[in-house]
Structure formats: C-alpha cells, structure tokens
Amino acid sequence: MTWQKVLITVxxxxxFALLQNSFFSYFSVxxxxxxxxxxxxxxxVFFAKKNQLYQVLFPAICAGFFLDMFSYSYFGKYIILLxxxxxxxxxxxxxxxxxxxxxxxxxxxxxxLIYYIIFEIFSxxxxxxxxxxxxxxxxxxxSGIYFVFKKYGYTKx
Amino acid sequence: MIGAVALFILLFVLNIFVSPIRNIFYALSFxxxxxxxxxxxxxxTFLGSLLNAGSLNNENNTLKxxxxxxxxxxxxLQSLMQGNKxxxxxxxxxxxxxxxxVMAGIVGLDDQxxxxxxxxxxxxxxEGMPVINQQGVxxxxxxxxxxxxxxxxxxxxxxxxINVKIQQNPTIEEGDVVTNEIIGVVKGSGGQRAYLDLVSxxxxxxxxxxxxxxxxxxxxxxxxxVAQIKQIQKNDQKPFQSASIxxxxxxxxxxxxxxxxxxxx
Numbered sequence: 041m042t043w044q045k046v047l048i049t050v051x052x053x054x055x056f057a058l059l060q061n062s063f064f065s066y067f068s069v070x071x072x073x074x075x076x077x078x079x080x081x082x083x084x085v086f087f088a089k090k091n092q093l094y095q096v097l098f099p100a101i102c103a104g105f106f107l108d109m110f111s112y113s114y115f116g117k118y119i120i121l122l123x124x125x126x127x128x129x130x131x132x133x134x135x136x137x138x139x140x141x142x143x144x145x146x147x148x149x150x151x152x153l154i155y156y157i158i159f160e161i162f163s164x165x166x167x168x169x170x171x172x173x174x175x176x177x178x179x180x181x182x183s184g185i186y187f188v189f190k191k192y193g194y195t196k197x
Numbered sequence: 198m199i200g201a202v203a204l205f206i207l208l209f210v211l212n213i214f215v216s217p218i219r220n221i222f223y224a225l226s227f228x229x230x231x232x233x234x235x236x237x238x239x240x241x242t243f244l245g246s247l248l249n250a251g252s253l254n255n256e257n258n259t260l261k262x263x264x265x266x267x268x269x270x271x272x273x274l275q276s277l278m279q280g281n282k283x284x285x286x287x288x289x290x291x292x293x294x295x296x297x298x299v300m301a302g303i304v305g306l307d308d309q310x311x312x313x314x315x316x317x318x319x320x321x322x323x324e325g326m327p328v329i330n331q332q333g334v335x336x337x338x339x340x341x342x343x344x345x346x347x348x349x350x351x352x353x354x355x356x357x358x359i360n361v362k363i364q365q366n367p368t369i370e371e372g373d374v375v376t377n378e379i380i381g382v383v384k385g386s387g388g389q390r391a392y393l394d395l396v397s398x399x400x401x402x403x404x405x406x407x408x409x410x411x412x413x414x415x416x417x418x419x420x421x422x423v424a425q426i427k428q429i430q431k432n433d434q435k436p437f438q439s440a441s442i443x444x445x446x447x448x449x450x451x452x453x454x455x456x457x458x459x460x461x462x
Contacts, residue, residue: 054226058305061313062230065306066237066449071353071388073308109222112311112341112348115215116208123204164309164355170388174308 057106070173074181100126220343298455310354334445335421357385393440
C-alpha cells in the first residue's frame with residue numbers, strides 16, 4: 041500500500057463519515073441510513089490480499105477511528121470491534137472454497153450480511169422494523185458499491 | 198500480543214483526552230459538515246417535491262379541512278377556558294418567562310439519534326439541559342458537551358425514556374370544566390420514532406391526543422410538546438396500555454434549536 045493509497049483511504053473514510061452523519065440523515069428509510077464507513081471498511085478488507093496483514097488492519101483502525109470520533113461512547117469501541125471483524129472476515133474467506141474469481145459477489149453478499157449484523161448487534165441493537173430497514177438499506181448500497189469497487193477500485197492478484 | 202496490549206494502552210490514554218480531541222475534530226469538520234448538511238436539506242426538499250407533486254393537492258385539501266376543524270375547536274375551547282384565563286396566563290408566564298435560551302445550529306445527526314449542535318461549554322451549555330425548537334417542541338437533552346460543540350440525545354434515542362402527560366380536550370361535568378390528567382412514558386425506538394407506554398389500562402386515551410412533558414421527573418420543563426397519539430394498543434390482560442405516536446420533532450425541517458440553560462432540575 042503506497043502512501044498515496046493510504047492518504048486516499050483516510051480521506052475517503054473521513055468524507056464518508058461526514059456524509060453519513062449529515063447528508064444521508066435526510067435520506068433515511070424507517071430511520072436507517074447507509075453506514076458508508078462500514079461498507080468501505082468491509083470492501084477494503086474483503087478485497088485485501090491474504091498475506092498482507094496491514095491491508096486488513098489499516099482499514100479497521102481507520103474506519104474505527106472515524107466511527108469513534110462521531111460516537112458519544114468510549115473511544116476505541118469501534119476500533120476494537122472492527123479489528124475483530126476484519127480478522128474474522130479474512131478467516132472466513134480462507135475457509136471458503138477457492139474459485140477462479142477470488143472475490144465473487146456470491147461470497148460478498150452473505151459475508152457482508154453476517155458481519156454487518158454482528159456490527160449492528162455490538163453497536164446498538166434493538167430488533168424492530170428500523171433494524172431490518174438498516175440491514176436491507178446497507179445491503180443494497182454495499183452491493184452497488186461492490187460492483188463499482190470491483191471495476192475501478194482493486195487490482196487482481 | 199504486544200501489539201494488542203499497546204493498542205489497549207493507547208486507547209486508554211486517548212480516552213483521557215477524548216473531549217478536547219473530539220472538540221478539535223468537530224471544529225475542523227464543522228465547515229464541511231455544514232455544507233453536507235445544507236446539501237442534504239436542498240436535495241431532500243427537491244426530491245421530496247418531485248416525489249410528492251401528485252399528492253400535494255390532496256394534502257392541501259386535507260390541511261384546509263384540518264385547519265377548519267382546529268379553528269372550530271379553538272372557538273369551543275376559548276369559551277370553555279374563559280373562566281380559567283387568569284390562571285392560565287399566570288402558568289403560561291411562569292412557564293415561558295425566565296428561561297435563558299441559547300440558539301444553536303444543527304451540524305449532524307447519527308444513526309443512533311444523536312444530534313450535533315455548534316454550541317458548547319463556552320456558550321454556557323452543560324449536560325442534561327433540555328433542547329427545544331422555536332415552537333416549544335421538545336427535541337431531547339444535552340448528552341455530551343465539548344468546548345464548542347454538544348451532542349443531543351433525541352427523545353427518539355433507544356435509551357430515552359421521558360414522563361409525559363396525555364392532554365385531552367376538557368369536558369364539562371355538572372357545570373365544571375374537567376380536564377383529565379393521564380400519565381405515561383414515551384420510550385424512544387430509534388430512527389426518530391418513539392412509542393407511548395405505561396398508561397394505566399383504566400385510563401381512556403384517544404388517537405389525536407397530545408402528549409406534553411410532565412413535571413414528575415423534573416428533567417424537562419412541563420408542558421413542552423412531545424407527540425400526538427396515532428394508534429392505541431390495548432390488551433386487557435396487561436396492566437398498561439401502549440400506543441404508537443407521531444413525534445413532533447423533525448430534524449429535517451429545522452436549522453436551529455434552543456437549549457434551555459437555566460432550567461433547574
């Protein structure tokens with residue numbers, strides 16, 4: 041990861057954090073807003089190369105930092121949560137059967153769903169319509185960004 | 198292992214200085230966040246007008262009818278309340294006068310119904326202060342205060358529970374004006390929604406009844422507007438009834454809020 045990539049990643053996380061806490065508040069569905077920071081974190085970890093640990097840890101720390109900044113609870117909660125999720129994502133990916141395409145959508149969708157639910161449970165969990173709306177809304181937005189990211193954002197191994 | 202321990206120590210140290218760090222972060226982000234917030238306002242207004250163009254006429258007619266209905270109710274109430282006017286005026290003065298208000302601009306809203314405003318401890322704001330809009334609608338209370346910014350826990354936050362009075366139209370019994378005072382609690386359910394709970398099963402509540410703050414817990418000034426009842430859920434096997442409500446707070450339509458800085462709990 042070159043320093044330009046690091047800077048762009050930090051900048052994107054920052055802008056996404058600001059957007060989800062301001063602009064996207066106006067586009068809530070049953071109170072749900074897209075968690076752009078988590079989506080970007082998940083994509084970076086999902087597409088990270090297996091043997092490069094810093095490509096997994098850096099997005100987790102960066103995303104966690106910005107989520108912690110906008111949170112009102114203890115600083116570090118999201119950094120630790122995302123670090124654990126990042127490691128679990130790579131562990132799960134290594135258990136999955138290898139295909140020609142290492143990062144197919146068929147893997148992305150269920151993995152995102154599982155880890156986003158885990159993230160929500162540890163963030164602020166109440167099972168109601170808003171929770172379901174959050175899951176569906178984020179799944180749709182993440183799926184869209186996945187295809188954009190796959191086309192422009194990553195280079196094949 | 199060493200890395201994990203170092204991270205924990207670093208996070209622990211950061212938590213000691215988290216308030217000034219967050220304050221600087223918010224101060225630096227404020228101009229950009231304000232641009233995004235304003236962009237959200239104009240985009241949602243534009244999209245809303247496009248989506249609702251067809252229903253505007255119907256909505257206009259409904260509002261006209263509702264306005265007329267309300268006006269007729271006002272006339273009836275005015276005649277009923279004439280006798281209590283002096284007393285009402287006194288309580289209104291007590292209610293409204295003497296509150297020091299600090300006007301603050303909204304800069305952000307997160308997915309846990311925590312609102313950020315651009316005023317902080319240097320403006321005289323401290324934790325627990327009530328936050329209202331210019332119509333006297335309760336938004337919430339100050340949760341965290343930084344030097345230049347504050348975070349407001351909306352009454353729709355999942356951790357928010359407030360005591361309310363259910364205001365009903367006064368009735369005349371044996372020549373006297375009788376106003377029933379029914380008590381309940383409004384519990385936040387996230388996503389700028391909340392519900393009414395813990396209303397005694399023996400009390401009669403109706404859709405359209407207004408919910409205002411009560412003075413029981415002394416967290417908020419009394420009689421601030423909270424919500425209107427939409428649908429009642431009553432089960433005779435339970436000691437309490439609940440109801441779905443429409444909160445009056447609407448973050449999308451206000452730019453400024455007011456923090457009551459001298460309300461004594």
